[in-house]
Amino acid sequence: MSTSSGTSLPIYLDNAASTPILDEVIREMLPYFKEYYGNPSSLHSFGRVTMRAIESARARVSSLIGCRRHEIIFTSGGTEANNLAIKGIAELARKSNPKKNCIITSVIDHESVLEAFRDLEKKGFDVSYLPVTREAQIETADLKRTIIDDRTALVSIMFSNNEVGTIQPIRELATITHQKGGLFHTDAVQAVGKMPIDVKDLGVDLLSASSHKINGPKGVGALYKREGLKLAAIIHGGGQESTLRSGTENVHGIVGFGKACEIAAQRLVSYETEIRALRDYLIDRVLYEIPNSRLNCFTQKRIANIAHFTFFGVNGEDLIIKLDELGIAASTGSACSLRHRRPSHVLKAMGFSYAELTGSLRLSIGILNTKQEIDQAVSILSQALEELRKISPFKLEADEQN
Amino acid sequence: MSTSSGTSLPIYLDNAASTPILDEVIREMLPYFKEYYGNPSSLHSFGRVTMRAIESARARVSSLIGCRRHEIIFTSGGTEANNLAIKGIAELARKSNPKKNCIITSVIDHESVLEAFRDLEKKGFDVSYLPVTREAQIETADLKRTIIDDRTALVSIMFSNNEVGTIQPIRELATITHQKGGLFHTDAVQAVGKMPIDVKDLGVDLLSASSHKINGPKGVGALYKREGLKLAAIIHGGGQESTLRSGTENVHGIVGFGKACEIAAQRLVSYETEIRALRDYLIDRVLYEIPNSRLNCFTQKRIANIAHFTFFGVNGEDLIIKLDELGIAASTGSACSLRHRRPSHVLKAMGFSYAELTGSLRLSIGILNTKQEIDQAVSILSQALEELRKISPFKLEADEQN
Numbered sequence: 001m002s003t004s005s006g007t008s009l010p011i012y013l014d015n016a017a018s019t020p021i022l023d024e025v026i027r028e029m030l031p032y033f034k035e036y037y038g039n040p041s042s043l044h045s046f047g048r049v050t051m052r053a054i055e056s057a058r059a060r061v062s063s064l065i066g067c068r069r070h071e072i073i074f075t076s077g078g079t080e081a082n083n084l085a086i087k088g089i090a091e092l093a094r095k096s097n098p099k100k101n102c103i104i105t106s107v108i109d110h111e112s113v114l115e116a117f118r119d120l121e122k123k124g125f126d127v128s129y130l131p132v133t134r135e136a137q138i139e140t141a142d143l144k145r146t147i148i149d150d151r152t153a154l155v156s157i158m159f160s161n162n163e164v165g166t167i168q169p170i171r172e173l174a175t176i177t178h179q180k181g182g183l184f185h186t187d188a189v190q191a192v193g194k195m196p197i198d199v200k201d202l203g204v205d206l207l208s209a210s211s212h213k214i215n216g217p218k219g220v221g222a223l224y225k226r227e228g229l230k231l232a233a234i235i236h237g238g239g240q241e242s243t244l245r246s247g248t249e250n251v252h253g254i255v256g257f258g259k260a261c262e263i264a265a266q267r268l269v270s271y272e273t274e275i276r277a278l279r280d281y282l283i284d285r286v287l288y289e290i291p292n293s294r295l296n297c298f299t300q301k302r303i304a305n306i307a308h309f310t311f312f313g314v315n316g317e318d319l320i321i322k323l324d325e326l327g328i329a330a331s332t333g334s335a336c337s338l339r340h341r342r343p344s345h346v347l348k349a350m351g352f353s354y355a356e357l358t359g360s361l362r363l364s365i366g367i368l369n370t371k372q373e374i375d376q377a378v379s380i381l382s383q384a385l386e387e388l389r390k391i392s393p394f395k396l397e398a399d400e401q402n
Numbered sequence: 403m404s405t406s407s408g409t410s411l412p413i414y415l416d417n418a419a420s421t422p423i424l425d426e427v428i429r430e431m432l433p434y435f436k437e438y439y440g441n442p443s444s445l446h447s448f449g450r451v452t453m454r455a456i457e458s459a460r461a462r463v464s465s466l467i468g469c470r471r472h473e474i475i476f477t478s479g480g481t482e483a484n485n486l487a488i489k490g491i492a493e494l495a496r497k498s499n500p501k502k503n504c505i506i507t508s509v510i511d512h513e514s515v516l517e518a519f520r521d522l523e524k525k526g527f528d529v530s531y532l533p534v535t536r537e538a539q540i541e542t543a544d545l546k547r548t549i550i551d552d553r554t555a556l557v558s559i560m561f562s563n564n565e566v567g568t569i570q571p572i573r574e575l576a577t578i579t580h581q582k583g584g585l586f587h588t589d590a591v592q593a594v595g596k597m598p599i600d601v602k603d604l605g606v607d608l609l610s611a612s613s614h615k616i617n618g619p620k621g622v623g624a625l626y627k628r629e630g631l632k633l634a635a636i637i638h639g640g641g642q643e644s645t646l647r648s649g650t651e652n653v654h655g656i657v658g659f660g661k662a663c664e665i666a667a668q669r670l671v672s673y674e675t676e677i678r679a680l681r682d683y684l685i686d687r688v689l690y691e692i693p694n695s696r697l698n699c700f701t702q703k704r705i706a707n708i709a710h711f712t713f714f715g716v717n718g719e720d721l722i723i724k725l726d727e728l729g730i731a732a733s734t735g736s737a738c739s740l741r742h743r744r745p746s747h748v749l750k751a752m753g754f755s756y757a758e759l760t761g762s763l764r765l766s767i768g769i770l771n772t773k774q775e776i777d778q779a780v781s782i783l784s785q786a787l788e789e790l791r792k793i794s795p796f797k798l799e800a801d802e803q804n
Contacts, residue, residue, distance in 0.1 A: 012448060017441035018650060026435050033428050033619065039419035043722045044731040046414060076478035076621065079639040079649030112639030112648060119638050212650060217435065219478065219621045219652025234636055236521050237481040237514030246514060247481030248420060248614060250621025253655070320445045329446040 009327030011373045011380075015366030016162055016190060016306055017331055019215045021256065028259040029217065032252035040249050041238065050251045057258025061222050064261040065188075065207065066198035073223045073241045074254050078189035078210030079112035080234075081223040084245065085185045085206040086116040086156055088231040090125060093153030093183075102152040104182075106130040106138050106168075107349040109158045113187055114345075117156075130157070135299045136166035136350050143176050152182040159188035159197070159207075163333040163346040163362055164297040165306035167191070174203045183229070189213055189221070193264030194303055195272055199224050206231075211253065215367060216260030220253035271367065276304040278374060279365050283307050285378045290385060296347075296360070305366070310352075311359045314388045319361055322384040328377055331362045411729030413775045413782075417615075417768030418564055418592060418708055419733055423658065424617045430661040431619065434654035442651050443640065452653045459660025463624050466663040467590075467609065468600035475625045475643045476656050480591035480612030481514035482636075483625040486647065487587045487608040488518040488558055490633040492527060495555030495585075504554040506584075508532040508540050508570075509751040511560045515589055516747075519558075532559070537701045538568035538752050545578050554584035561590035561599070561609075565735040565748040565764055566699040567708035569593070576605045585631070591615055591623070595666030596705055597674055601626050608633075613655065617769060618662030622655035673769065678706040680776060681767050685709050687780045692787060698749075698762070707768070712754075713761045716790045721763055724786040730779055733764045 012020070032053065038046025040054055058069045075081045086103070093100040105117050107129045121127045130142045138157060147155065155177040160167045174184040185206035191197060192207075193214035199207050205226045212218040225231055225244070237246030264271070283295055292312040311319065316332035323330050333344040347357045363377070414422070434455065440448025442456055457471070464471045477483045488505070495502040507519050509531045523529045532544045540559060549557065557579040562569045576586040587608035593599060594609075595616035601609050607628045614620040627633055627646070639648030666673070685697055694714040713721065718734035725732050735746040749759045765779070 010447065012440075014440070014444055014446065014448065017444050017449075018439055020437075020439040021435040023436070026432075030428075033423040034425070035422075037420055037422040037614075038414075038416070038731065042416055042419050042731070042733060043719065044416065044726040044733075045412065046416065046731045047419075076482070076652070077649045080478070080637050083637045083639070110639070111641070115638035115641075115648065119635075210650075212439075217652075217654065218650055219655045233521075235482050235485045235514075236517035237485070237512070239513070239517075246517065247479045248612075248620055250478070250619075250652075250655075252619065253621045253652070317445065324446040329440065329444070329448045331444060331446075 010329055011327060011369070011377050012329045013363040013365065013369065013377060014329045014331050015369075016213070016362065016364035018212050018218065019366050020368060021217055022215045022260065022263060024263060025216055025256045025259045029252040029256040032255055036251070040251060041240070050249070053251060053255050054249055057254045060258040060262045060265075061209070064197075064265045065192060065209065065224055066200050067224050068227065070242070071224055071227055073225055073244050074249065075221045075223055075245055076219055076250065077221040078187065078208050078213070081208035081210070081221045082110065082112040082156075082187050083116045084223055084231070084234050085208060085225075086113065086154065087120065087234055088244075089154045089183055089185070089206070090120050091232045092230055094125070099151050100153040102126045102128065104128045104130065104143070104146055104152060104155045106132060106157050108132050108136055108161055108346045109156065110162060110187055110189070113156055113158065132349050134351055135297055136161050136164050136346065137299065137301070138168050138173070140169055140172045140176060143173055147176060147180045147182065150181040152177070152180055154183050154185060156185040156187065159186045159191040160303040161346060162190045163344055164308045164350070165302035166297055166299060167301045167303060170204060171202050178203070191303060193261065193268070194275075194305060196268055199226075205229055211257035211260055214260050214264050217253050217256040220250050220257045222257070267367070272304050275365050275367070278369065278371060279305060279307050281371065282363065282365070282374045282378065285374075286381065289378060290382050296350075305364050307363045307365075309361045309363070310356045311361060311385055312355060314359050314385060314392050316358060316360045318388055318392075319359070319384060322388055323380065326380045326384055328380055331364070332360050333362055412731055413729060413771070413779050414731045415765040415767065415771065415779060416731045416733050417771075418764065418766035420614050420620065421617045421768050422770060423619055424662065424665060426665060427618055427658045427661045431654040431658040434657055438653070442653060443642070452651070455653060455657050456651055459656045462660040462664045462667075463611070466599075466667045467594060467611065467626055468602055469626050470629065472644070473626055473629055475627055475646050476651065477623045477625055477647055478621055478652065479623040480589065480610050480615070483610035483612070483623045484512065484514040484558075484589050485518045486625055486633070486636050487610060487627075488515065488556065489522065489636055490646075491556045491585055491587070491608070492522050493634045494632055496527070501553050502555040504528045504530065506530045506532065506545070506548055506554060506557045508534060508559050510534050510538055510563055510748045511558065512564060512589055512591070515558055515560065534751050536753055537699055538563050538566050538748065539701065539703070540570050540575070542571055542574045542578060545575055549578060549582045549584065552583040554579070554582055556585050556587060558587040558589065561588045561593040562705040563748060564592045565746055566710040566752070567704035568699055568701060569703045569705060572606060573604050580605070593705060595663065595670070596677075596707060598670055607631055613659035613662055616662050616666050619655050619658040622652050622659045624659070669769070674706050677767050677769070680771065680773060681707060681709050683773065684765065684767070684776045684780065687776075688783065691780060692784050698752075707766050709765045709767075711763045711765070712758045713763060713787055714757060716761050716787060716794050718760060718762045720790055720794075721761070721786060724790055725782065728782045728786055730782055733766070734762050735764055
């Protein structure tokens with residue numbers, strides 16, 4: 001396996017699941033393994049240099065999303081950031097006012113949000129899940145209908161969906177939430193670094209980001225928390241990250257995340273145009289050249305790097321495995337739900353039929369992918385589908401669909 | 403700064419706070435940055451190769467502490483492992499039986515244990531803190547006196563202390579706990595990889611370990627959880643780590659931790675003899691050559707790499723800063739408590755007077771330190787103390803002490 005461009009296989013088109021770390025990011029991380037290995041809490045120079053590195057990374061992350069340095073809390077990843085935001089707010093809200101017992105999310109939010117909500121539901125919170133349209137869009141009217149009084153502690157809605165890419169009307173949803181005295185969190189793991197995001201302009205109270213989705217290392221993420229907002233920690237100890245996230249800091253991870261954010265900030269405009277062009281080129285070729293194929297989620301309000309298809313007459317998992325054999329890394333949906341071999345909760349919520357759901361494929365483009373790779377991928381995909389459809393038990397069903 | 407041996411400054415003697423990553427460990431991690439960057443939950447080869455790497459690391463970690471592979475849960479570090487063990491057990495125990503409301507730890511446990519206990523105390527748990535002797539030893543009789551009936555859900559006692567190094571009678575404490583129907587957790591972050599540990603032989607139900615204390619990367623740790631034992635997660639989401647710790651795995655971190663464990667296992671016997679010899683050589687020279695110095699914690703039951711002194715007539719923090727200027731990285735106690743500029747809760751619990759506490763210094767030796775470095779460190783320490791004592795406001799007090 002290699003990240004090289006050109007024609008060498010395999011071709012990695014699963015960048016929404018994880019991304020290769022950029023050389024510049026690795027270069028920046030390496031000194032923190034062997035040279036600057038001090039504990040940032042230590043008073044000596046080994047400690048001071050790592051603490052400075054963390055603060056420099058914090059500045060880079062905050063700069064990417066338009067907040068102040070001290071509004072960034074480093075975590076072990078997007079999942080922890082979501083858990084911290086949701087549990088941290090819910091617990092404090094109910095403690096200060098037992099009536100503030102309602103929390104709201106959507107049916108298509110990420111597992112890390114949904115499972116945090118289920119945990120709180122078991123602990124007595126009143127939980128609501130907003131529906132979505134066929135395009136995975138949340139309607140502001142649905143939030144207005146749901147958030148009827150001031151008992152809502154928190155609304156948590158993902159910025160852009162990890163499976164189909166739909167972008168939600170975050171500013172409007174945050175405004176509605178604030179009008180009813182609630183706080184607003186957004187899981188922006190799939191959006192940060194891929195489009196301009198300004199937390200102040202959006203008016204969100206909390207926002208989650210992840211490093212390994214933007215060519216930084218795994219094991220590190222961040223929660224933006226608006227200045228002055230009170231939050232309960234979920235991991236207690238030595239008091240790192242302003243007591244909100246204890247534990248010796250993952251210094252090299254944080255440094256790498258900071259560098260990845262800096263790079264993302266520099267190429268934010270070109271990212272959107274270039275990746276979108278590549279993605280749309282892929283879509284055009286697939287729809288034109290591959291029979292019985294359909295693009296899911298046509299909306300313009302979607303993130304630049306995701307293309308989600310249904311190929312009728314095949315099983316998505318079989319397709320993934322066949323593509324893997326032929327040299328393409330892809331996904332049916334989120335990596336997490338693959339683990340459980342569960343049909344995608346997102347596609348189900350979008351109202352997909354069994355046949356639509358079964359043949360689904362997500363291709364997500366990254367900054368290292370080339371047009372040549374896309375060309376090659378379309379040929380391979382075409383070949384894979386031809387082979388699978390010959391032997392697929394879904395064949396009849398597919399024919400019925402078309 | 404450099405990790406090189408020989409006479410090049412500075413000399414890093416703060417290995418209980420954090421350690422340099424070994425070259426072999428870095429080499430093993432690097433491919434997971436640029437080549438094997440898949441999400442372990444993905445079905446394609448990029449995913450499978452990272453999943454296999456995690457399982458191979460899990461085997462190495464489990465092998466070091468004598469458990470089975472599936473009894474290891476990877477976390478973001480020792481602090482999270484402690485929080486998961488303590489909160490995860492306490493929450494479930496009280497849910498299954500509201501009477502099981504008592505939890506016990508010691509006054510000298512790590513902040514990540516103590517703060518998790520304080521959090522549970524706020525949530526209505528009945529918390530007890532076992533005292534220690536002047537040598538930081540917990541007496542089994544104190545646990546017997548405290549754990550009077552079957553209402554105790556969990557006892558959590560650290561394996562070896564991070565400031566003074568005392569090793570606790572874990573097997574006996576676990577037995578007493580089990581006799582009363584409680585579960586036993588030990589924070590072994592300062593002991594794993596530094597002495598033989600067999601969780602089955604010890605009879606503990608849960609044990610925490612950390613990577614960056616044994617020349618592995620920061621940002622990763624593990625919790626041993628006995629097979630069959632039920633635990634509630636504190637971070638929910640995609641269901642990684644058998645649903646007990648969700649979030650995309652920190653693959654390179656886990657791989658590095660695995661390698662660090664393998665290396666530690668190979669050199670476990672030599673570590674103890676060599677590091678202890680170096681440590682005792684340091685102690686002998688310090689006590690012989692530096693006036694008004696005292697070794698704290700004489701007990702044989704202490705970890706091989708820590709030497710804890712009091713130098714009367716100086717302030718420990720001033721000493722750290724002076725040593726840093728002269729090229730030695732050291733600590734007064736734990737890095738975490740330094741952050742808060744609080745006097746050490748461990749030394750206070752050991753009954754230290756103000757003068758004893760004030761002049762304290764922890765030197766912790768690592769596998770990269772050399773005898774030459776120790777020699778140089780003693781000279782520098784001697785010089786630093788001489789300079790500080792000339793100008794110290796603690797001078798009189800020091801004279802009184804001797």
